[in-house]
Each structure stands twice: as structure tokens, then as C-alpha cells.
Amino acid sequence: MARTLKLRIWRGDDKTGGLQDVTVEANHGEVVLDIIHRVQATQMGDLAVRWNCKAGKCGSCSMEINGKPRLACMTQVASYPEDEVITITPLRAFPVIKDLVTDVSFNYKKAMEIPAVVMPEGMKPGEPRMQQVDVERSQEFRKCIECFLCQNTCHVIRDHEENKKSFSGPRFFIRIAELDMHPLDMLRNRKKTAQEEHGLGFCNITKCCTEVCPEHIKITDNAIIPMKERVADEKYDPVRWLGSKIRRREEVL
Amino acid sequence: MTLEKHKYDVVIIGAGGAGLRAAVEAREAGLSVAIVCKSLFGKAHTVMAEGGAAASMGNVNDNDNWMVHFRDTMRGGKFLNHYRMAELHAKEAPDRIWELEMWGALFDRTNEGKISQRNFGGHEYPRLAHVGDRTGLELIRTMQQRIVALQQQDAKEHGDAEKNMKVFAEVTITEILKENGKIAGAYGYRRESGSEVLFQAPAVVIATGGVGKTFKITSNSWEGTGDGHALALKAGANLVDMEFLQFHPTGMVWPLSVKGILVTESVRGEGGILTNSLGERFMFKYIPDVFIDKYADNEAEADRWYEDQDNNRRPPELLPRDEVARAINSEVKAGRGTEHGGVFLDVSKRLSAEVIKKRLPSMWHQFYELAGVDITKEPMEVGPTCHYVMGGVEVEPDSAAAVGVPGLFAAGEVAGGMHGSNRLGGNSLTDLLVFGRRAGKGAADYVKANGANPVSDAAIEKAAAKIEAPFTSTGGENAYTLHQELQEITHNLVGIIRTGAELTEAIEKIADIRRRSGNISVTGDRKFNPGFHLAFDLDNMLLVAESTAKSALLREESRGGHTRDDFPGMNSTWRQVNHISSFDGDKVRIKSQPLPVLPKELFDLFDVHELEKYMTSAEIAKGGSN
Numbered sequence: 001m002a003r004t005l006k007l008r009i010w011r012g013d014d015k016t017g018g019l020q021d022v023t024v025e026a027n028h029g030e031v032v033l034d035i036i037h038r039v040q041a042t043q044m045g046d047l048a049v050r051w052n053c054k055a056g057k058c059g060s061c062s063m064e065i066n067g068k069p070r071l072a073c074m075t076q077v078a079s080y081p082e083d084e085v086i087t088i089t090p091l092r093a094f095p096v097i098k099d100l101v102t103d104v105s106f107n108y109k110k111a112m113e114i115p116a117v118v119m120p121e122g123m124k125p126g127e128p129r130m131q132q133v134d135v136e137r138s139q140e141f142r143k144c145i146e147c148f149l150c151q152n153t154c155h156v157i158r159d160h161e162e163n164k165k166s167f168s169g170p171r172f173f174i175r176i177a178e179l180d181m182h183p184l185d186m187l188r189n190r191k192k193t194a195q196e197e198h199g200l201g202f203c204n205i206t207k208c209c210t211e212v213c214p215e216h217i218k219i220t221d222n223a224i225i226p227m228k229e230r231v232a233d234e235k236y237d238p239v240r241w242l243g244s245k246i247r248r249r250e251e252v253l
Numbered sequence: 254m255t256l257e258k259h260k261y262d263v264v265i266i267g268a269g270g271a272g273l274r275a276a277v278e279a280r281e282a283g284l285s286v287a288i289v290c291k292s293l294f295g296k297a298h299t300v301m302a303e304g305g306a307a308a309s310m311g312n313v314n315d316n317d318n319w320m321v322h323f324r325d326t327m328r329g330g331k332f333l334n335h336y337r338m339a340e341l342h343a344k345e346a347p348d349r350i351w352e353l354e355m356w357g358a359l360f361d362r363t364n365e366g367k368i369s370q371r372n373f374g375g376h377e378y379p380r381l382a383h384v385g386d387r388t389g390l391e392l393i394r395t396m397q398q399r400i401v402a403l404q405q406q407d408a409k410e411h412g413d414a415e416k417n418m419k420v421f422a423e424v425t426i427t428e429i430l431k432e433n434g435k436i437a438g439a440y441g442y443r444r445e446s447g448s449e450v451l452f453q454a455p456a457v458v459i460a461t462g463g464v465g466k467t468f469k470i471t472s473n474s475w476e477g478t479g480d481g482h483a484l485a486l487k488a489g490a491n492l493v494d495m496e497f498l499q500f501h502p503t504g505m506v507w508p509l510s511v512k513g514i515l516v517t518e519s520v521r522g523e524g525g526i527l528t529n530s531l532g533e534r535f536m537f538k539y540i541p542d543v544f545i546d547k548y549a550d551n552e553a554e555a556d557r558w559y560e561d562q563d564n565n566r567r568p569p570e571l572l573p574r575d576e577v578a579r580a581i582n583s584e585v586k587a588g589r590g591t592e593h594g595g596v597f598l599d600v601s602k603r604l605s606a607e608v609i610k611k612r613l614p615s616m617w618h619q620f621y622e623l624a625g626v627d628i629t630k631e632p633m634e635v636g637p638t639c640h641y642v643m644g645g646v647e648v649e650p651d652s653a654a655a656v657g658v659p660g661l662f663a664a665g666e667v668a669g670g671m672h673g674s675n676r677l678g679g680n681s682l683t684d685l686l687v688f689g690r691r692a693g694k695g696a697a698d699y700v701k702a703n704g705a706n707p708v709s710d711a712a713i714e715k716a717a718a719k720i721e722a723p724f725t726s727t728g729g730e731n732a733y734t735l736h737q738e739l740q741e742i743t744h745n746l747v748g749i750i751r752t753g754a755e756l757t758e759a760i761e762k763i764a765d766i767r768r769r770s771g772n773i774s775v776t777g778d779r780k781f782n783p784g785f786h787l788a789f790d791l792d793n794m795l796l797v798a799e800s801t802a803k804s805a806l807l808r809e810e811s812r813g814g815h816t817r818d819d820f821p822g823m824n825s826t827w828r829q830v831n832h833i834s835s836f837d838g839d840k841v842r843i844k845s846q847p848l849p850v851l852p853k854e855l856f857d858l859f860d861v862h863e864l865e866k867y868m869t870s871a872e873i874a875k876g877g878s879n
Contacts, residue, residue: 013780027508027509027510028508028509029507029508029509029510029511029623029624030508030509030510031510031623034510040733040783040784041733041734041737042733045731045732045733045775045776045777045782045783045784046775046776046777046778046782046783046784046785047783048780048781048782048783049783050292050293051474051475052292052296052298052300052474052475052476053298053300053301053474054474054511054514055301055511055514055515055619055623056615056618056619056622056623057300057301057387057390057615058292058296058300058301058474059296060292060293060296074622074623076622076623097445097780097781098445098780098781099781101445101781104293108294111401112401112404112405112408112414115405116357116398116399116401116402116405117356117357117398117402119355123355125348125351125352125354125355126310126347126351126354128354128355128366129365129366129367130359130362130366131362131366132361132362132369135359135360135361135362138359139359139361139384139385142359142384142390142391142394143387143390144394145300145390146295146296179357182357182359185357
């Protein structure tokens, strides 16, 4: 079952680097991460790669395999033809630290900018009652393993470093949607801040993020589009506009 | 290179469930906290927990309460548990789960809208709060988001999110520092750059998880290298009962690439059955005497249990993990295994495809993507995989303080005692929360009472020299090769079934690898260099393996996660003994220590006839410690 595999692995750091050719044995059923480990143990002891669980649950081994953002632990070698050279490169949207390891701190900064869940005042532990159908919408987004493949593939930031300041990316749109749809969350205007502070408007729903999500979260259909629609409703619907004015007048009176 | 220095009240090593819960507690007590982890924030091994978190909330069956949970935990551990830890855990677990909900966790619900609870091996009632089969992810993400929420508060109040609590991701701690016999800080390096970091802190909480990577076939991620176990030993703390390792009965066995990856016990909790290559549902043959009145001895009753739990006994697939793992091992050894050396686990006959995909989504995904098996239509092939270490740092149950080292605390998998000789599924996630919180509080109380304890220059120089060593060595040993050799030894000689002769051989071989590991040379420079990182991880794994093999050689009985072919029975006299590992700077030494005696009020929670199966007649006559 063993086959000889030709790889091109990107090696280098933030300043210099390039693709290096490697030939290595692969066994039946192996994934790309197995191959990288074999290269590491036998040919390149200092080849840098992030990984943890090797079971598609932690989202650490994100990289680009033949140009596609993927988890190396969930990518079967057998999915590539026998004679194909497999090219492995680091995530493109983030600065390279070394080899296949990138600086993903952008994502942790954005996470810090989204206000946490706000529970109803006076609610005590053990008191919440929620129906399964009501928690399921947010549960879909909480499946996110933070592999950041969606962030990496999103063309708003993939080749536009300048957009990073005003755009949080798909991972954080589903975080906002998750909180917005959380049955208990009391913080209002989450959709509005998604639009105004996190750059929801930049997204032109090409669904690239949904395509690369290893958890098959319907990022675009279930999070981004519903938020966009409701932001639009609130902004442009004349009845709602009037309603908000009247309510405000009542508050004044 | 100038040394990066930090000062905190508490340093927490490890950012899994226990570490993060400890951090929250210490921070809320008004202390400054550094969280140090080997991986990125939110990637710790806790994410891999699947089935759920055991807490006797009684949402599904209101007969449940802490006493039932306590009894189940002690039975599961074959009464070798530290009773006080099992008691605290059973009492406090519900509060820890409800608290998570207040921090935003969204567990699956009952029809009444409460947190749903599922069945699991060894638990008398449905007890595991869960989110499909990704409960660990929910737990760690909730804790991670709680940390962020606290940092947001600091940003608002002080203009600096990291004023009171900071995460140092991708940092390895190589040494815990002491001055005047007390904790003074921790020393390590940044994985990214290889540059060194000093943390000065009078309290250190170890929450580093397990040791699975010491073994060849394991469900653990690369981080499970026993760092905390080894750091604690080197700092003068003890490890208790390191012979007890849990081999989870159901790991994937094929393809080789995925061998060991966990198949959640929920598959059996949801009705999955185990069969051998003859199609026999073999678990009925393996119900041990101590459980004979609790488990069904025929298929009809076992099947009825899923509908009516009050009038039927449980299916034997839901026996504690040690029993199921040994049963699978026996079937395979007897030649009734599958083509790839496992047995079949099938849930497709009991549940519809739709329900399987809903309740076991990541299992479906895992088998479909990695093995090409559709579990809604066909059985899985499974076999035992090294999953969890019951042994760990000896602690004071109430404060999680490490015995013998003032200022050192340990919680979660790295701490010993709670689970006795075998852990029940679902008890780990609540263990993390209950004792993570207690460790955070213990550390906070300690710091408030003791104040700072500065690190000396001599200690820094010594720690720095150790990090430099693999680069200056010309010995030529390869860390990857030594690691593989160690895994072969533990797998073959210290595995699921052990003998005295094999353990003696293992101890010699481990010592030999340890000698050779002094000659490890590293290629490349310090920058994100996995070969360099492995050199330190390996040193930890070697100490753990030595401690396990030596403890296992001494224990001449079979109990829970320790099975001796040459001493097959459980022995009541051995139940009174803990094995304590300590490190003399050269070798691990083991001594016997009496197990704390069950106090009368806990003794009386059990039917005395059940206790007679575990205890000596003298213990029964005494009726507890009071």
C-alpha cells in the first residue's frame, strides 16, 4: 500500500523562504499531517508545524495544500493522484513565523473586540430554561474550532492587509451571530455593531468561507446573510424607522 | 539576549479546562494571573472531550443526587479513590455546570428546557451534560470566552485588557523555581522564538493534563507529555498511584494513521453494541462479580433498559471503561477480533441515520472522512487506546495544594487521587471545573497569606543552562527516535496487561533511554524548532514512564487501570495502599502509603455487602474512620 510521495514544502520565515522538494514514503490511509511528521522525524528535524489533536477537533494544523486552505489532519493523501506533487504552504492571510506556522494573533485581537454574553439581570445559576430548537441556531456556530481557514480564505483580507483594521472576518461574524441568537443574551445592537465596527458590509457573500469550513458551518447562509438582512431592515424599512422615532418620542415625553 | 521577565501573583501552567477555571477563580479573588500554555489559546486537549460532563443535576432522572454520584465514582475507581476528592467532586459538579451556562455555554436541552443529561458507563442515572459529541469544545470555548470577558472588564476599568490576566500562548515551562523551600516562579521558553521567559510568582498551579504521548497508541494530542507530572516531581512534589492508566475501550484501529483516535463512549451510551468477528455480543461474558446485580446478563433485558431504566439492568457495554477495555483485549487475543485487530461497535441498528448524525455528529464525520466508514450504515472497528492517567500529583483535596511544596497546586488530569484506579467517563470534565476552581482559590489564599518570594540569580542561571544544553551537545542522539523507542517499550511492556518480568525489563530499558537522552543533539536554531521542543517533552515522558513502570511492578494485584497477568485478582489488602513516587534527582523512588480511610458518614452511604467485596473484614468491622 505504500507509495512514494513527492512534496514541495514551503520553508522560511517572515523575511526569506521558498519551496523545497522532498520525497517521502506514505502508507495507506495516511493524512498529510502524518507525512509532514515523517519528514520532520527523518529529514527536517526543525520543520515548524502547528498541530494538536490530529482528529479535526482543535483546528491547529491549518495550512494550504495545493493552494486550498485545509486541515492537514483531515486531508487524505489518497485524495491526490499518484503522480501529483503535493505543495504545502502556510496560510496566506497571516504573517509567517517559520515554515508552516503563521502569526494568527489578528484573530485573538478581534475576539477581544466582541462584547461577551450579557445574562438577564437577577438570573441565577440553574435557572435558565431554553428549548432545544432555540439553542440549536447558536450551537451551530459554537461548533467552530477556530482553525481560521475561513479568515484565511476570505478575499476581503486575504490579499488586503489594509482591510484587517476594519474587518473582523467570518469567524467573528458567526461569533456575533451566535450571541445575537443566544436565547438569553441581553446586549442589544449586536447586528448594528457587526455592520459598523466589524465590517459586515465588506462581505459580498461569495461563500468561500462556508466552502472551507471543516465543521460545515453554514457561515454565509445562517450567520452573515440573516444579519445583513436585518441590518438592512432596521436601516431602511420606513415603518421600522417611524416606529423607532415614535418610541423615542414617547421616551422623551 | 535579554531575559524576558514577568511578575505575577499566580502562574498557571496549562490552558485546558482546569487551568482556565483556576485562572478565573484567582483573578476574581483579586490576584494577577499569568496563563502559560504550549499551544495557542483554546486548543488544549480538553477540546477533544466528547461525551459530556457528569453532574448529578437530576434533570432527566430526579432520583439522582451527589450521594449516588459519589457511590458510582468510588465503584468505578474500585474504592482506591481519595474519598474527599470524590465527595467534593460529586457535591460541587452541578454548580460548576450551571455556572458555565451563566457564562454563555449552550448545552443540549430536555423537553422542559433544562440541561439534558445522557447515560454513560458506570453512572447509575443519565448524568452527563453534553453538547452532541463535542462537549469539551463547548467547555473550553466557554472558559476561553470567560477569560476574554474578564479581560474586557479590565480594559474598560484600567485601559489595559492584560493588566490582571494575560495568556502566554506557545510557551513551554521547563522548570518550576523554588527559593527557601517555597515556590518562587517558573522558567521556560517561547516556542516561536526559542527565547527564554522568567515568571516570578509565589504560587504556581499545574494544570498540564495527561501523559498519553508516552504510549504508542493514544487518544491524546502531542501536548500530553506529562510535563506537569515531571515538573512537580522535580520540584519536590509527589505523584500518587502512577500505575493506573486508563485504556479507553474504543479507539479507532484502522487505518493505521488514525489508530488510537477516540471513539466516544456516547456511542455506547446511545445504544451502540459491541460484537466480535463471530457476531457474538460478547460483553455478557465479562460482567465481574462486583457488578453482577447492576448489569443485564441477557440481550433482551439489556435492550429493554433503553426504554425502561427503572425495571431493567444496564447493558454490559456500559460497564466502567477498564472492564470493557480488558474484555475487548481478551476477545482479540482469543482470535475473535476483526481484520485490523479490534472488535465491532455498531449503533446503526438501533438508531436512524438522522438521529446518529444529530447525536454523534463528529463521530460520523471522523469515520467518514478518515476511515471511509458510514456509521449510520455499518459498524466501526474499535480497540483500546491509552486515554487518561488516574495517577498524578498528590494534593490536599480541599485546596488542591501539592503535598510537600508550599505554593504549588495541581488540578485536573495532572492531579491524582480523585478517580482511584479507574475514572468514569464524564467525571473528567467536572473534575477540571471543581478542582480547577479549588486550585485557583487555594493559590489565591496562599498568596494573600504568604506574599512574594523572589527568584535568585543562581536559579535563573541553572534553568537557562538546561535549555541551552541540547544545542551544545554533540552526542548525536535523535529525540524523535528515542521517543519512538520509548513508546514501543511502554506499549509492549507497561500496557494494558502487565507482568512482573516485563515491567522489570521496561524499567531497565527506560533507564537506558534516559541515559541516551542526555546526548540528544538538535539540528537548526531555536526558532519554532519541534526537534528542540521534543527534547524537553521527552525528558518529562521518561520520568513519567519510570514512575508508572516502578509503581506497576510493586502492585501485585489487578485493579482498574492496572492489570497484572501474574496477579489477576483484586486484593483487599492492596486497596489500602497508595504508591507515592518521588524524585531524588537521579531516579524515581516509590514508597507505600496508607490510603485515607473512608469516614463513617461516607462509609454508611454504601450497602455493607457491597463494601465487603472491596474491603478487608477488619475494615468492615471498623465501619469507617470515626
